[in-house]
Amino acid sequence: MSKNFSLEKEQYSYDFKLALQAAKQAGDFLFESYAKNNSIEKMMERDVKIEEDIQSEEIILNVLKNTDYSILSEEKGEIASQADSELKWIVDPLDGTYNYLRRIPFCAVSIALWKGDEPIFGIVNSFCLNEIFSGIIGVGAWCNEIPICHVENSHRNNLENSIIASGFPVGFVFSDDSVSRLLEITNAYKKVRMLGSASISLAYVASNRVDAYREENIMLWDVAGGLAIVKSAGGDYSSQKTDIVNQFTVSAVSSKRI
Numbered sequence: 001m002s003k004n005f006s007l008e009k010e011q012y013s014y015d016f017k018l019a020l021q022a023a024k025q026a027g028d029f030l031f032e033s034y035a036k037n038n039s040i041e042k043m044m045e046r047d048v049k050i051e052e053d054i055q056s057e058e059i060i061l062n063v064l065k066n067t068d069y070s071i072l073s074e075e076k077g078e079i080a081s082q083a084d085s086e087l088k089w090i091v092d093p094l095d096g097t098y099n100y101l102r103r104i105p106f107c108a109v110s111i112a113l114w115k116g117d118e119p120i121f122g123i124v125n126s127f128c129l130n131e132i133f134s135g136i137i138g139v140g141a142w143c144n145e146i147p148i149c150h151v152e153n154s155h156r157n158n159l160e161n162s163i164i165a166s167g168f169p170v171g172f173v174f175s176d177d178s179v180s181r182l183l184e185i186t187n188a189y190k191k192v193r194m195l196g197s198a199s200i201s202l203a204y205v206a207s208n209r210v211d212a213y214r215e216e217n218i219m220l221w222d223v224a225g226g227l228a229i230v231k232s233a234g235g236d237y238s239s240q241k242t243d244i245v246n247q248f249t250v251s252a253v254s255s256k257r258i
Contacts, residue, residue, distance in 0.1 A: 012113065012120055015067060016136060019089075019111045019123050022063035026056040026093060026109045027127030034100065034128060047170045048098055049075075056093035056109065064089050069113070072246065074221045086115050090224035095124075096197035105129055110199040110225035122228025124199045133203035135232025141206055148207050148233045162211035164189040165201035171217035171247055178216060185214055198250075202226025205254045206233040213252040220246040227252065 030052055039051040057075045064071060068083035073091040089111065094100060096107035105128035112122040121136040133148075135141035141148040164186055172178065186192045193210055195201050198218055204210045206229040213230075215223075227237050230252045237252035 012136065015069075015113055016121050016123075016134075018063060018066065019113065019121070020132075020134065022060045023109045023111050023123045023125040023132065025063065026059045027125035027132075029059055030056055030094060030100070030107075030109065031127045034103070040101075048101060050094075050097060050101060052100070053094045053097055057091065060091055060093055060109070060111065064091070064111075072221060074219070087120075088114050090114055090221050092199065092221040092225070095199040095222055096195075099196045104196065106195040106197045106200050108197055108199045108203075110221065112224035112228050114224060114228075119224065119228035119231060121232070122225035124203045124225045124229060126200050126203065131203075133206065133226075133229050135206060135229035137228065137232050139232065141229050141233035143203075143207055159188045160190055162189050163191045163193060163209075164212040164214065165193045165195060165204060165210045166214050167194045167196060167198070167201070169198070169215055169218045169222065171219065171242075171244065172215075173217065182214070182216065198222040199226045202230055202252055205252050206230045206235060208254050211254050214250065216249045217242055217244070217247055218250055220248060223248070223250050230254070 033052050041049045041051055054075055057073055068081055069085055069087040069089055070081040071079040071089040071091060074093060092110040094107060095110050100107040107128060109125040113120045119137060124133040131143055133143050166186055198215060199222060201213050202223060203226055205213050230237055235252060235254045236256050239248045239250045241248055
């Protein structure tokens with residue numbers, strides 16, 4: 001591990017290493033199961049749950065239970081802590097389940113630690129592509145332990161030369177207003193990319209592969225890890241709560257100049 005990646009003196013060193021361990025273990029399991037016939041647990045109108053979602057969550061929670069923090073996870077929801085702490089793990093054991101089911105490699109494990117409404121660090125394991133993105137607020141961001149370095153490019157500071165990642169999450173309402181709003185926003189950019197994984201989209205914003213991200217009615221566990229990495233890498237984000245618990249409209253940029 002490089003010296004730049006060393007967190008021995010950082011406040012949340014133990015928690016970060018624990019989360020990294022959990023993300024790697026879950027990612028290894030999911031990668032090994034990737035080529036198998038997956039068992040569909042529940043088929044919904046615009047979503048699907050498979051056995052690997054649940055097994056990945058169990059792997060992660062088994063590691064994170066060694067802390068006194070509460071947990072918000074996609075499959076099990078809120079898990080209260082025995083201790084009185086503002087700290088909370090936010091877990092998506094398999095972001096991009098339908099991609100995973102259809103053998104589209106944009107799927108990931110996302111783990112974040114937040115304090116109240118603010119991220120502390122995030123990890124996104126894009127296990128099919130062998131990339132682990134991570135970031136700690138005030139410390140830095142990495143891809144496979146290599147620091148993410150932002151090089152300002154004036155050409156890409158203009159929206160007409162930039163790429164935005166977006167999509168239609170499960171909670172997206174296909175009304176005339178919401179569709180028109182999304183088209184108006186994305187039309188300002190040169191290119192639009194829809195990867196089917198919010199966590200990977202945000203990791204790509206953090207690493208300057210795309211320049212911006214926006215999704216409406218996205219769940220917090222989908223974006224918590226990625227938003228922490230964006231902020232750690234020098235980008236910025238905004239979020240607005242919807243009427244549904246843990247659901248937000250989220251925008252993020254790789255540079256505050258965009």
